[in-house]
Amino acid sequence: MITKNGFHYWAFSTFLLSITVLSIIFLNLINKRKSISKNLKNLPPSPPKLPFIGNLHQFGSLVHQSFYLLSLKYGPLMILQLGEVPWLIVSSSDMACAIMRTHDSIFASRPSIVVTDIIRFKDVAFEPYGEDWRQLKRIFTTHLMSNKMVGSYKTVREGEINTLVRKISNHASLSNGGPIELTSLFFSFMTCLICRIVCGKFVLEEGRYHAFREMVEETFSLASRFSIGDLFPSMPWMDALIGLSRRANKNREKWDRLLHEVIHVHIQRGESDGCQEISFVDMLLSLRNDATINVELTTDRIKGLIGDAFAAGIDTTYITLDWAMSELLKNPKEMKKLQEEVRGIIKHNNIVTSEDLAKMDYLRAVIKETLRLHPPLPLLLPRESMEECEINGFTIPKGTKVIINAWAIGREAKSWEAAEEFMPERFINSQVEYKGNSSHLIPFGAGRRICPGIAFATTTSELVLANLVHNFDWELPEGMTIDEFDMSESPGMSVHRKDSLRLVVKHILASN
Numbered sequence: 193m194i195t196k197n198g199f200h201y202w203a204f205s206t207f208l209l210s211i212t213v214l215s216i217i218f219l220n221l222i223n224k225r226k227s228i229s230k231n232l233k234n235l236p237p238s239p240p241k242l243p244f245i246g247n248l249h250q251f252g253s254l255v256h257q258s259f260y261l262l263s264l265k266y267g268p269l270m271i272l273q274l275g276e277v278p279w280l281i282v283s284s285s286d287m288a289c290a291i292m293r294t295h296d297s298i299f300a301s302r303p304s305i306v307v308t309d310i311i312r313f314k315d316v317a318f319e320p321y322g323e324d325w326r327q328l329k330r331i332f333t334t335h336l337m338s339n340k341m342v343g344s345y346k347t348v349r350e351g352e353i354n355t356l357v358r359k360i361s362n363h364a365s366l367s368n369g370g371p372i373e374l375t376s377l378f379f380s381f382m383t384c385l386i387c388r389i390v391c392g393k394f395v396l397e398e399g400r401y402h403a404f405r406e407m408v409e410e411t412f413s414l415a416s417r418f419s420i421g422d423l424f425p426s427m428p429w430m431d432a433l434i435g436l437s438r439r440a441n442k443n444r445e446k447w448d449r450l451l452h453e454v455i456h457v458h459i460q461r462g463e464s465d466g467c468q469e470i471s472f473v474d475m476l477l478s479l480r481n482d483a484t485i486n487v488e489l490t491t492d493r494i495k496g497l498i499g500d501a502f503a504a505g506i507d508t509t510y511i512t513l514d515w516a517m518s519e520l521l522k523n524p525k526e527m528k529k530l531q532e533e534v535r536g537i538i539k540h541n542n543i544v545t546s547e548d549l550a551k552m553d554y555l556r557a558v559i560k561e562t563l564r565l566h567p568p569l570p571l572l573l574p575r576e577s578m579e580e581c582e583i584n585g586f587t588i589p590k591g592t593k594v595i596i597n598a599w600a601i602g603r604e605a606k607s608w609e610a611a612e613e614f615m616p617e618r619f620i621n622s623q624v625e626y627k628g629n630s631s632h633l634i635p636f637g638a639g640r641r642i643c644p645g646i647a648f649a650t651t652t653s654e655l656v657l658a659n660l661v662h663n664f665d666w667e668l669p670e671g672m673t674i675d676e677f678d679m680s681e682s683p684g685m686s687v688h689r690k691d692s693l694r695l696v697v698k699h700i701l702a703s704n
């Protein structure tokens with residue numbers, strides 16, 4: 193029972209406690225407000241927002257183009273509120289340089305993304321910055337994508353190019369001038385090539401190619417958008433409600449089964465099964481006992497590394513081929529110049545080989561110009577800051593999610609004359625390289641997170657393109673004028689042509 197005094201004592205202490213708690217909350221609020229307004233004062237500008245959706249209403253399905261238009265008004269560093277989450281959008285080469293070079297160590301992490309978090313194994317591309325990522329990237333770069341390894345894929349690459357050229361020749365001789373669908377040919381070519389390098393020829397022979405192709409298509413369609421959970425983290429259940437989480441989990445299970453089977457088959461066959469091609473999977477399995485590797489190569493990590501090669505290597509490279517051919521058809525003078533270069537160098541053979549590429553400056557310029565105008569990942573891959581820092585007088589808080597608009601940077605008026613035009617000549621005698629110190633040409637990103645597949649992707653694209661323009665003449669489908677040839681983009685994380693590329697193969701070299 194509470195006495196009168198006791199009651200007073202209880203009431204008084206409750207009163208004191210309440211005052212203390214309220215004061216703490218009040219002081220906290222004031223402090224928070226102070227720190228928010230301190231940060232707000234220095235934050236990059238933002239377009240006006242609507243309640244709840246933020247700036248989501250200000251862009252259409254081609255997000256990189258909408259970001260570009262907004263950046264013309266709000267500047268090269270702007271904050272867009274995507275639902276509940278603020279994102280820093282970077283749209284100039286100077287600001288990209290500040291993020292990916294000057295402050296690279298701060299911006300080298302990746303944010304969590306709902307779908308990729310479900311689908312991925314322990315991989316390189318989406319692993320947050322840290323020792324695990326460092327070790328996995330070293331393995332990926334040294335044992336799959338080093339210049340030496342890229343050189344060693346010569347036979348496989350040229351074999352697949354031969355098959356591609358044969359398919360096109362057959363079409364040309366049988367089709368009576370009907371158009372050939374190049375987009376799906378490029379996709380098949382890249383899937384076969386990556387399959388052979390990563391898993392070995394026998395995987396292709398055993399029909400798993402179709403399974404990989406299906407998986408890559410499904411993964412890209414899933415990973416190509418922000419989920420509701422990314423935009424509104426307070427409502428993660430929405431993704432389950434609309435079935436996205438179930439689709440992503442199903443995709444993960446399918447990858448798991450496929451990769452498990454590939455690893456299991458490799459372990460059973462061993463390296464000494466008489467197959468001449470030592471694949472990336474063989475290499476990874478042998479590295480499990482290598483004392484120089486500073487990370488345990490668990491099955492999850494091996495799956496992650498294989499998954500990266502498929503997810504990062506196929507789509508990006510075949511998109512480059514699609515856009516390069518499209519630009520050459522849209523610009524016949526440039527096509528002629530390229531054919532003259534290639535045919536001038538390759539006089540007697542009908543297959544261009546890796547050794548011939550060194551002499552083809554215009555060809556290299558065509559691929560660079562294609563990647564400037566059509567970076568396959570126009571917004572690169574997202575980054576996240578690990579500390580607060582200051583850029584261009586603005587405060588960028590720790591944990592800021594960052595998008596770098598390579599598509600906009602490829603069109604920046606101060607870096608590129610007649611930026612919208614396809615002019616490969618601009619790269620002849622120019623110092624601009626993908627890995628160079630400038631941040632004008634960044635289709636592969638830059639800094640610690642730079643794409644490890646540059647040498648592989650550029651050699652492969654150059655070689656395919658050289659063979660296509662050397663062996664064949666190309667025209668638009670009958671009745672279509674250059675002005676009618678549609679160069680529209682389709683929405684997504686990787687940006688394809690809206691329509692698949694259909695062209696007429698007009699003439700085949702006599703030697704074929």
Ligand code: HEM
Nearest residue numbers: 316317501504505508509572573636637638641643645649
């Ligand atoms: C034209 C073809 C390609 C393009 C345009 C491209 C573009 C990119 C871009 C923009 C990034 C993010 C870079 C950043 O955050 O700064 C990236 C990362 C990556 N790419 Fe590529 N890529 C291509 C081909 C390849 C190939 C052939 C492979 C391997 C088979 C590959 C493997 C990777 C990996 C593993 C990462 C993650 C790197 C990391 O997070 O540290 N890419 N790529």
